[in-house]
Amino acid sequence: MTQRKYCISAGQLFSILFVNRSVIMLTFNTLLGGGSNLMDNILSAALALGINFIAILPLYFLHRRNRTENVLDLSEKLLGKPGMLVFVLLYGLYFMAIDSYYLSFFQLFLNNVMEPLMPVWLIAFAIVAVICYTAYQGIEAVARTAGFVLVIMVIGIVWIGVALLPKIQMINYEPLLYNGPEQMLTGTALFLARSTGFATMALLLPRVHGKKKHGFVAWNVGIYSLISFLILGMVGVGGSYLKNQLFPVYTAAALADAGILERLDVVFITIWAAGLIIQMSTDAYLFMLCARKATNKMASRVVLPFGAIAVAVLSVLTTKSLPLQRLFYGVPLLFILTCCVAVLFPGVLLVVDIVKRKKLSGKDAKV
Amino acid sequence: MMAASLKENLNYFDTQFDGSADFVMRKFEITGTDAALLTLEGMVNKQVIAQGIMNPILNGTILEQDPVKKFDYICNNTLATVDQTAVDTYDAAMQKLMNGFALLAIDGCIRMMAFSVQGFSFRGISEPQNEVTQRGSREGFVEPFLINMSMIRRRMHTPKLKFELFTIGKESKTNICICYLRDTVSPEVLNRVKKRIKDVQMETVLAAGYISHQMVRRSSHFIFTGVGLSERPDTVCGKIAEGRVAVIVDGTPNVLVVPHLFVENFQSFDDYAFRPFYATFSRWLKFFSFFLAVFLPGFYVSATTFHPELMPEALMLKIAQAEATTPFPVMLEAIIIHFLYEIMREAGLRVPQPLSNAVSIVGALVIGETAVNSGLVGAPTLMVIALTATASYVTPNMYGPIAIMRFAFIVVGGTLGFWGLALGLMVMIINICSEMVYQIPFSAPLSPFNLKSMRDVLVRASWRVLSKDVELVQNMPGSDIKNADQKGNEL
Numbered sequence: 001m002t003q004r005k006y007c008i009s010a011g012q013l014f015s016i017l018f019v020n021r022s023v024i025m026l027t028f029n030t031l032l033g034g035g036s037n038l039m040d041n042i043l044s045a046a047l048a049l050g051i052n053f054i055a056i057l058p059l060y061f062l063h064r065r066n067r068t069e070n071v072l073d074l075s076e077k078l079l080g081k082p083g084m085l086v087f088v089l090l091y092g093l094y095f096m097a098i099d100s101y102y103l104s105f106f107q108l109f110l111n112n113v114m115e116p117l118m119p120v121w122l123i124a125f126a127i128v129a130v131i132c133y134t135a136y137q138g139i140e141a142v143a144r145t146a147g148f149v150l151v152i153m154v155i156g157i158v159w160i161g162v163a164l165l166p167k168i169q170m171i172n173y174e175p176l177l178y179n180g181p182e183q184m185l186t187g188t189a190l191f192l193a194r195s196t197g198f199a200t201m202a203l204l205l206p207r208v209h210g211k212k213k214h215g216f217v218a219w220n221v222g223i224y225s226l227i228s229f230l231i232l233g234m235v236g237v238g239g240s241y242l243k244n245q246l247f248p249v250y251t252a253a254a255l256a257d258a259g260i261l262e263r264l265d266v267v268f269i270t271i272w273a274a275g276l277i278i279q280m281s282t283d284a285y286l287f288m289l290c291a292r293k294a295t296n297k298m299a300s301r302v303v304l305p306f307g308a309i310a311v312a313v314l315s316v317l318t319t320k321s322l323p324l325q326r327l328f329y330g331v332p333l334l335f336i337l338t339c340c341v342a343v344l345f346p347g348v349l350l351v352v353d354i355v356k357r358k359k360l361s362g363k364d365a366k367v
Numbered sequence: 368m369m370a371a372s373l374k375e376n377l378n379y380f381d382t383q384f385d386g387s388a389d390f391v392m393r394k395f396e397i398t399g400t401d402a403a404l405l406t407l408e409g410m411v412n413k414q415v416i417a418q419g420i421m422n423p424i425l426n427g428t429i430l431e432q433d434p435v436k437k438f439d440y441i442c443n444n445t446l447a448t449v450d451q452t453a454v455d456t457y458d459a460a461m462q463k464l465m466n467g468f469a470l471l472a473i474d475g476c477i478r479m480m481a482f483s484v485q486g487f488s489f490r491g492i493s494e495p496q497n498e499v500t501q502r503g504s505r506e507g508f509v510e511p512f513l514i515n516m517s518m519i520r521r522r523m524h525t526p527k528l529k530f531e532l533f534t535i536g537k538e539s540k541t542n543i544c545i546c547y548l549r550d551t552v553s554p555e556v557l558n559r560v561k562k563r564i565k566d567v568q569m570e571t572v573l574a575a576g577y578i579s580h581q582m583v584r585r586s587s588h589f590i591f592t593g594v595g596l597s598e599r600p601d602t603v604c605g606k607i608a609e610g611r612v613a614v615i616v617d618g619t620p621n622v623l624v625v626p627h628l629f630v631e632n633f634q635s636f637d638d639y640a641f642r643p644f645y646a647t648f649s650r651w652l653k654f655f656s657f658f659l660a661v662f663l664p665g666f667y668v669s670a671t672t673f674h675p676e677l678m679p680e681a682l683m684l685k686i687a688q689a690e691a692t693t694p695f696p697v698m699l700e701a702i703i704i705h706f707l708y709e710i711m712r713e714a715g716l717r718v719p720q721p722l723s724n725a726v727s728i729v730g731a732l733v734i735g736e737t738a739v740n741s742g743l744v745g746a747p748t749l750m751v752i753a754l755t756a757t758a759s760y761v762t763p764n765m766y767g768p769i770a771i772m773r774f775a776f777i778v779v780g781g782t783l784g785f786w787g788l789a790l791g792l793m794v795m796i797i798n799i800c801s802e803m804v805y806q807i808p809f810s811a812p813l814s815p816f817n818l819k820s821m822r823d824v825l826v827r828a829s830w831r832v833l834s835k836d837v838e839l840v841q842n843m844p845g846s847d848i849k850n851a852d853q854k855g856n857e858l
Contacts, residue, residue: 117673145796
């Protein structure tokens with residue numbers, strides 16, 4: 001059993017995950033999820049919340065049985081080096097893919113909504129450079145930065161929500177499940193598909209000290225409550241106008257005002273950029289962790305910039321290619337990938353661990 | 368080791384000083400035995416030497432004939448000095464001589480007696496130039512470290528206050544004194560400080576700044592510093608009471624304090640002299656001024672270049688009108704004015720007093736009136752830079768990092784717009800959060816967050832709350848320092 005030093009607290013881990021999941025919240029829309037009633041996404045959020053408590057079980061039991069080893073360590077212990085290499089490759093590619101996804105989304109936003117005067121690819125590469133710098137500082141630095149960003153994010157989201165309250169019109173609220181449950185189910189799948197929280201926990205839990213169960217509950221309840229609050233405010237203000245918006249949260253923020261301050265979309269942009277950097281930095285660090293497992297510390301630090309450049313290039317290509325957008329932004333691919341890294345792989349390791357221990361205890365009993 | 372022969376000992380010193388004009392050797396006899404008094408001109412108080420050493424020796428009745436017994440008799444029974452130390456090596460004797468001690472050597476004795484008779488001139492205690500307060504003490508540190516030690520001792524009347532001396536610098540042999548409270552300081556922090564002082568490998572150490580970079584882990588990308596600097600004894604005493612270690616460097620009126628956290632840059636002694644509500648307002652003013660000083664020029668450049676829609680229409684038109692007549696892009700204008708301001712600031716620091724008025728007038732005319740009237744720069748840009756420059760002096764400890772970051776944000780804002788500013792902000796936050804100072808996160812107690820610590824960070828709580836218990840720096844959230852007693856045992 002490897003002895004690992006704790007480096008972050010449970011509060012810090014779930015701050016990172018809260019920020020990461022907030023990025024999902026800020027960027028969801030009905031165009032991806034299908035359907036026309038954003039209100040159904042409140043039910044999607046509630047359903048996703050419930051499913052999370054079930055989906056965590058394989059990882060939860062695996063961690064309880066092996067507190068000092070993450071899934072990569074366990075894959076080596078239980079499946080041998082070839083198994084470990086497969087896990088390293090799959091998790092590493094997953095983090096790259098998800099980062100390309102979010103970065104391309106951000107570029108889509110810049111191109112279609114902001115229309116900046118500077119080249120968007122330059123911004124993408126600048127973000128990737130910052131990500132590499134952050135990942136090199138270690139998960140402790142990311143965790144502490146997430147603490148700051150969390151405060152900025154919560155204040156910003158609540159500010160937008162409160163600013164929207166006076167503009168709410170009850171007529172904008174349609175009955176829930178008016179068009180059937182399809183949108184709710186697709187929305188749930190989208191929430192679950194875009195969440196990297198479980199994959200992050202799979203690699204980081206052994207390095208976390210403190211009350212992880214409490215943190216998990218607070219994280220899930222908190223983020224989905226915030227999502228629901230924001231959806232309520234958005235729909236009340238924008239109504240069916242938002243169903244055609246690529247970024248309805250941004251549109252709602254642009255409509256919000258607080259006293260003499262107009263266009264709170266600046267707040268939205270700030271919290272999205274900050275959240276994106278935390279999300280991608282965490283994934284970059286975990287990518288480095290995967291590389292370190294297969295090679296060594298120095299090699300992993302060399303591999304990271306190449307991986308980051310690949311992420312940037314893929315994200316730029318995605319924004320320019322419709323087939324890639326259909327592949328990436330569709331729910332199925334991402335849902336399958338996330339289910340695999342979050343539930344299936346830990347589940348496989350759990351089963352193998354149980355079987356192996358039973359065999360060992362059986363042998364001991366015979367002896 | 369010294370020789371018993373006086374002639375040999377004096378030859379050694381003669382050779383070392385090679386006829387230096389300030390080396391004084393007074394030869395005399397003590398009841399038939401040759402003796403000598405060695406001093407450095409200008410370093411000693413001649414009256415104390417005359418009254419405390421020479422008169423008692425020359426006028427006293429000394430019956431011992433054996434040189435060693437004579438030496439002991441003189442030191443124990445004859446002299447009127449208070450602080451005297453026997454030295455038996457040339458290095459120790461030289462060290463004492465350089466520190467203003469007088470050395471008494473007697474023929475036939477392998478020891479010399481060093482007397483503390485310092486009488487060198489030094490600047491009197493005055494108000495610190497860089498840490499002015501409204502209600503606090505007007506005393507600031509001076510150059511001699513012994514005086515500085517006494518200023519701290521006068522404020523902390525506890526035997527737990529301890530001073531330890533070191534010497535660093537191969538040529539300068541500068542005296543360093545570390546100061547801490549024995550039952551409050553973390554042994555780990557203290558041991559690290561001592562180790563870092565001992566690891567200093569420099570030829571000369573002439574100021575505290577020479578060694579400040581060595582007091583923390585070397586990290587070339589770190590924008591801020593984990594070493595505090597203060598000219599005020601009351602501030603240093605407050606820091607020591609929280610478990611920090613003060614490092615006094617002889618010859619510098621600045622005292623280093625470690626570990627130094629980010630939030631301490633926004634705390635000043637005056638905060639604790641005012642009522643809590645005003646002190647809290649003052650604290651928030653510092654936070655706001657810091658962000659203004661760092662971000663305002665970059666925000667202005669990015670808004671005028673890429674995001675004019677962020678500004679109200681009337682303001683946008685005014686700025687557009689002013690910038691329409693200037694030949695340079697806004698980013699270049701901002702950099703030029705900033706550069707000019709930094710030139711004026713440096714000139715103001717170095718200019719001789721008689722010329723300071725002339726320089727001020729030229730600076731005001733050049734940067735203010737003429738540049739705007741000639742159409743080289745726009746008035747809004749000038750106003751932004753002026754406001755920023757003023758704001759940066761609200762937190763003078765961070766002037767260096769603020770000046771550099773300001774330039775960086777201007778370039779980033781002028782190149783990538785608001786996105787660049789957002790990225791730059793994140794880089795700055797990450798830079799603050801990535802550093803550990805003596806195993807304590809530099810960003811503590813903001814991140815990792817500690818609610819109790821906010822009583823003296825985000826607000827300045829009343830003294831009823833602050834005096835309940837002292838928050839030691841080694842107990843900050845995220846600290847890797849084990850709680851241990853002085854013997855290193857786990858508590």
